[in-house]
Every structure is written in C-alpha cells, then in structure tokens.
Amino acid sequence: MSTADRDAGHGTALRAGTGSRDAERARWAPERFAFGCDYNPEQWDPAVWQEDVVLMREAGIDLVAVNVFGWSDVEPEPGRYDFSRLDAVVELLHAHGIGINLGTGTASPPPWLSALHPETLPVMADGTTRWPGGRQAYCPSSPVFRERAAALVEQVARRYGAHPGVRLWHVSNELGCHNSLCYCDTTAAAFRAWLRARYGTVEALNRAWGTSFWSQRYSSFDEVLPPRLTVSSANPSQALDFHRFSSDELLGLYRAEAEVIRRHSDIPVTTNFMVTAHQRDMDYFAWAPDMDVVANDHYLDHRLEDPLVELAFAGDTTRGIAGGRPWLLMEHSTSAVNWQPVNVAKTPGEMLRVSLAHVARGADGVCFFQWRASVQGSEKFHSALLPHAGTSSRTWHEVLELGRTLEALRDVVGSTVRSDVALVFSYEAWWAADGGNRPSEHVRYLEQVHALYRALRDAGLAVDVVPPGAAPEVLARYRMLVVPELYLVRDAEAAAIEQYVADGGHALVTFFSGIVDEDDRVRLGGYPGAFRDLLGVVADEFHPLLPGQTLTLDSGSQGSLWTEQLRTVTAKAVAHAVDGPLPGTPVITRNEHGRGTAWYVATALDPVHAADLVREVAHHAGASPMPGAGPLVEVVRRAHDDGASFLFVINHSDDVVEVPVRGRELTQDVDVETLHVPAGAVRVVREDVTP
Ligand code: GLA
Secondary structure (H helix, E strand, O other): OOHHHHHOOOOOOOOOOOOOOOOOOOOOOOOOOEEEEEOOHHHOOHHHHHHHHHHHHHHOOOEEEEOOOOHHHHOOEOOEOOOHHHHHHHHHHHHOOOEEEEEOOOOOOOHHHHHHOHHHOOEOOOOOEOOOOOOOOOOOOOHHHHHHHHHHHHHHHHHHOOOOOEEEEEOOOOOOOOOOOOOOHHHHHHHHHHHHHHHOOHHHHHHHHOOOHHHOOOOOHHHOOOOOOOOOOOOHHHHHHHHHHHHHHHHHHHHHHHHHHHHHOOOOEEOEEOOOOOOOOOOHHHHHHHOOOOEEEOOOOOOOOOHHHHHHHHHHHHHHHOOOOOEEEEEOOOOOOOOOOOOOOOOOOHHHHHHHHHHHOOEEEEEEOOOEOOOOOOOOOOOOOEOOOHHHOHHHHHHHHHHHHHHHOHHHOOOEEOOOEEEEOOHHHHHHHOOOOOOOOOOOHHHHHHHHHHHHHHOOOOEEEEOOOOOHHHHOOOOEEEEOOOOEOOHHHHHHHHHHHHOOOEEEEEOOOOOEOOOOOEOOOOEOHHHHHHHOEEEEEEOOOOOOOEEEEOOOOEEEOOOEEEEEOOOEEEEEEOOOOOOOOEEEEEEEEOOEEEEEEOOEEOHHHHHHHHHHHHHHHOOOOOOOOEOOEEEEEEEOOOOOEEEEEEEOOOOOEEEOOOEEEOOOOEEEOOEEEOOOOEEEEEEOOOO
C-alpha cells in the first residue's frame, strides 16, 4: 500500500459494512432546537409513563431516546423477541407528539450472551477478563457479538423503521466507552487481518514498526499480537497501530448496524460520540462521514483545572468533526454526574449557561441523560430532568426555563459559526505523543492543546478545530492557525501547514511538534523535524524541566515543563531564556516564510503570557477578538448564509458585562443598543447589522 493510500485514512479494510458515505443520505435538520433526554421506562411501572409524557410535554421535550439499554428487555432469551413494552412506549410517546430517538438496543448485551459465549467478554492488556454485571462487557471484534447484535438490529429496524414517530436512529451507545481496547485472541486475529490489509507484507510491517530494535522482527503475521502487557516497555509503533485498528473496529460496529437500519428505514442514523477529555480512543474525524448528524455527549469534568475551557474546546471540536455543520448534544447533565470522585452539582443558572455554551458552538439540539432519576442501579445519584425530589425542585424549574429559552432562539437553528482562527487537533498525535518513553511524561498532549486553546479563549478569539489533514482550501479560510504539540505529523499534513503560511497565513506552533512520521519514526536533521524550515529554527536536544522548575524569559514570561537547545536559522528570536538549563537560548521565535509568518514556542508558557502572545500573533494576522469576550465571558457568533447573525454572550462571572451590540435580544425579547448581561446570565442578540 502506498503512503498516499495510507494517508487517506487509517488505511484499513473494515470487516463489517461498507461505510456508506453517499451525499444522498438523510440528514438530520430540525426546524426547532431538539430538546430531549434518554428515557429508560423499563425501570418504571407503566403507570409512571403516563405522568412522564405529560411532564415531557409541559417542558417542551420533543426528542426522547429509548431502547438504548433495552437488549435484555426485548430479547429476554436468545432469539425470543418481546416488543410489547417497547411498542407501548413508542406509541405513547408518538401519541403525545414526542419524537423518538430510537436506540438499536445493542449497547449492552444481556447476561445470557456471555453465559452462552464467554469468549465474547473483553480482555485487558494483562490478560484478565472483564465480567458482566456492569455494561458494555463485550469484545468489539467478537463475531458472535456482531451476529447477535445484527439480529437484534434487524428486528428493531424492521419493526420501527417506518414508524412516523421515529426521528433519529441511535446506534448502540457511546461505542468504545468502556471496551475500546480489547486484547483477547479474537481481537488478535482481527488485528492481524487489519495489519495485512494495511501493510500487505510482513516486511513492510517490520519496517513500519522498526522491529530490528530489541529483536522484535516478525517472520509472519501469525506471530503478531495486540500490545499486551510486556515485562519491559513495548513497541510504540505497534501500540499506535493498535489504536488505529481499535478505532476502525468500533466504527465497523457502527457501520454494520447502520447498514441493517438503512435497509429498512430512511430516517437519519447516528451514534453518540464522546468528544471529552477522558476519551481518546476513537478518531471521530474518521467516523464523522458515516454519521447523518454528528452527536456528542459531554459532561463537565471537575477533575480538570478549568472544566469550562474543556467544555468550550469540546464544543468547537465537535463542530470541527461535523465539518462546521450543526450538531446534536445528545447527552449532558442537569446537575451532578455519578462517576467523578466528587460529583459537583450545578449552581443556579449554570445548567442554562452550559447548555447554551454548546448551542453557541453549533449544537442544534440539547439533550440530557436522563429523563427521570433512577432509584436503583449505579446511576441512582446521577442528576436528571426530573430529580428524586420531583417537580418542586429547582432543577425542574430550570428545565422549563431552558425549554422556553430554546424556543425563543428558534431562528438560530441551522446557522453556523465562523472563526478567524483554527486549531489543529489530532487523535493520532494524541495516541503517539502520550505513548510512554518520551522526554517527559509530564508533557501530555491534551493538556498542551487545552493550554493553547485556553490562551485563545482568554484572548477572546473564536476558534475552529480542524484535523491535521485539513485541505489547503479549508486552511486558507483562516487568518491564523495554531498547532499545539503536533508530535506525529504526516508529510502531506506538514506540507499543507507550510503551504498555508507560504501563501500568507500566520501559524503558531508549540514544542514537541513535527517530531515523528506516521510510523512514529523520528525525523532526522534536528527538531522540530517536519517544521524546521517553516519555523526557521533547529534544536539539537530537548531539555525538559523537572516538575516545579520554571524558566524565566527576557520578555517577562515564565515557562515550565520544557525547553530545548534551539538555534535560529532564518527565524528571529522574540524571547530568550534567562535561566534554566540553557540561559541565552531562544525560546520564542518568529520566521517570515513565503508571504506569511510562523511563530514557535519552545516552552509551556504561563497562561497570562500565553494569552498575550496569542493576542500579538492574532494582531499580526488580522484576527479579531469577539467583543467583550474574556476568560469568564464567552462570546460566540452564529450566522446564517443569508447574513442573519446571532451573538451569544454567556456570562460566567459575578459581574454585569457590557457588550457593544445592537439588535433584538431574544431571551428577553427586547431591543438593545448596548447589551448588559447580568452576572451568571446568557443573552443572545439577533444583530442589526452584519459585522
Ligand atoms: C454516558 C452514557 C449514559 C450515562 C451517562 C452518565 O454518557 O451514555 O448512559 O451512563 O454517561 O453520565
């Protein structure tokens, strides 16, 4: 297989499904914001269902996901299907005018499957089995699982494929959430087939994996295993390919189900992604073309330094994955979750702010997990639209308010976000960069991405997120491109970034970028490898800093984590180290390249100076900050092609915020000359004049 073929994707042959990508497919395009939730009526007595639909109507809920975890209910014994309960629920929702987001039910196999076929259970890298009793206890490569899942989907799709109440198909649930990497013998066979398709010959695999190191040379594909636990450090290229394989394998599960559904139904099909800080195993850029709408699940993660930065990044990334088109927030929470060490509850008004932060970043629907808080099971302390306390709760009143707000914003639906700045984000670079045995384990890919994103957000800049393979005509739309820690970059991707600058663009690249090719092979001639010419610098050696060690720059900035023995070639030094291991060495540089400029930062800058630098680069690039935007005030514009534009202002601060914008404020239904947004509030202005 040629490099060009391999560059076209992960270079794999998927075993199931064809991956329908035709443009004719149904697209999900609602006329009003979808407002919805997961609904698990099987946990409740049917008498409760009647109250549920009445309350759903009261709140304006119009998209309800059912049968997500329905397998053991609709197929209580192998091959015996009982749809009586699901029929009743589907008819009840439909009779009340509530649209159905129909789960295929395959998310979690019933206990009978693993009892009959223990070989379907997932196995960890250390060879231990993960048992039933939770959820998703299956090996994604298992032919038995795939066969039983396809049989179930066939039944569900045939039964409901033309039902007028069904608005969307919900394949499985968060594919790979708990079982993304399985190391069993079945997986090993599937991995070998994938490698054969990718490399053709075992010699090509040996070259790609560098197996002359440590006597790892394979004489046949049959000797290859998944990267199971080893006594020493393992082969990083093998681990990288295993990530590629595993992502493709899970996409194969989606494709197999979608193919069955499409034989019986014209209704749009999707599955819920997890574009979040805690899931890196699925390359959603590669998955998106198979979705009729990109859907994401997102929960604030209070283990992170700044959960709101991560939320904004996830929203912008989801939009990037969707190719800029509107997307669907399939799940978030009204308040606390149940799976963090401390499950922080939302404060008054926070649910509205967080919901509209997703909407501002392109969501055309806001859905939640789940409708009614469970009384049993491990999620009984997870928040819901209808909490244990019932309709007298603050949460319920905020749910009603959110429904009214989404209705008031109806004209926003279908509009898109346009940004001056793009950030390059790569799942492959994440897999490779965090793979172990690198200069510093304290340098973590996503943290570096978040740090640069935070600097952009603090500087008030709207950001699009693009994959490293973005086409030159896509990159050409942006005034500024930021490239955080793009450790692994393919030749064509590096060339596209270089061309972007040569054609007049402005790029900001941060340390540990351009280091290896797609096989995790170091690029020779000095760091930062693929970006040496673009940046006009060369480094002989990395000098990572110890935890707590800082670096003072002559610009007044402070760095941490990293520095390197950097020399300028054609670049000019913007700032030097005054202390640390290499005093006097350039740390921030700027290079004129063709008609554009490329900046390089060889340390982790403190947040204040990172935002200052981003402002400076943006100023040179002509990228404008959003009016009034800052660390605690999100300002995002959505616009229609006809020019109608909507300015979202989300005030997370304790102060009133003033924004110079004229137009009709939609949540309060008033005209504004200058917008005043109270502490903790959200306002959305339909702007009078398109800026
Ligand atoms: C995920 C799942 C849901 C639920 C929530 C809880 O998003 O899809 O079924 O478990 O997490 O936060």
